[in-house]
């Protein structure tokens with residue numbers, strides 16, 4: 514057991530490998546918000562972990578089954594990634610409820626527990642620290658914390674009415690999004706944004722501004738969203754990660770990512786700003802009368 518918390522606030526998630534297990538009394542959508550460990554029959558054969566939430570006042574209970582184990586009778590297997598994407602989309606459509614943050618943390622920590630079973634320095638089986646949320650090696654004393662990998666995602670505009678959207682080789686057909694990539698060791702976020710855009714489509718950018726962020730636990734990312742303006746170069750997709758890229762006007766966008774993604778939030782905010790700008794041009798504020 515790790516962490517301490519108020520059992521009154523505890524909700525549970527159960528995983529088998531990377532898959533979420535859904536108790537029989539819940540729909541998949543309900544399972545995104547966890548289950549009450551007091552009300553659901555206590556599953557046998559799971560390892561149990563009490564994981565503190567960052568607010569310090571409550572915990573989630575993680576039950577982790579062996580990936581090779583059969584799902585327990587009546588429990589269903591659900592893809593955690595699809596469930597999380599659906600919960601994020603619903604929250605964004607409903608005005609930004611963050612209830613699914615517990616599922617975000619559960620997915621991230623379940624994976625980390627699985628991947629940090631042994632000390633990275635001496636290979637001894639890791640335990641958990643008593644005084645903080647960390648792995649602890651009983652042999653050499655090394656502590657390991659949940660890994661968080663920063664990645665930048667950049668909305669590049671032409672400084673007027675168009676943004677650069679690209680189709681990644683991994684995207685489902687037709688979806689175009691912003692350019693993104695992991696931050697390299699020793700690199701700051703602005704350098705990462707410049708490098709990713711240059712590598713993927715061959716253009717240089719300026720006026721890089723932070724806009725928004727989103728944790729995404731597949732694998733263990735923290736997406737950091739930026740806006741930037743094109744400074745030079747013609748678009749040349751690298752044809753490895755990026756298969757197509759082009760400028761798109763705010764009122765004629767191709768299919769873009771679903772709500773709930775930081776990419777969509779950046780695109781929506783930019784479209785709103787362009788729409789307001791157009792309205793101002795059509796209906797300019799009346800000039801104030803000059804004093805006599």
Ligand SMILES: [Zn+2]
Nearest residue numbers: 632635650653
């Ligand atoms: Zn060690």
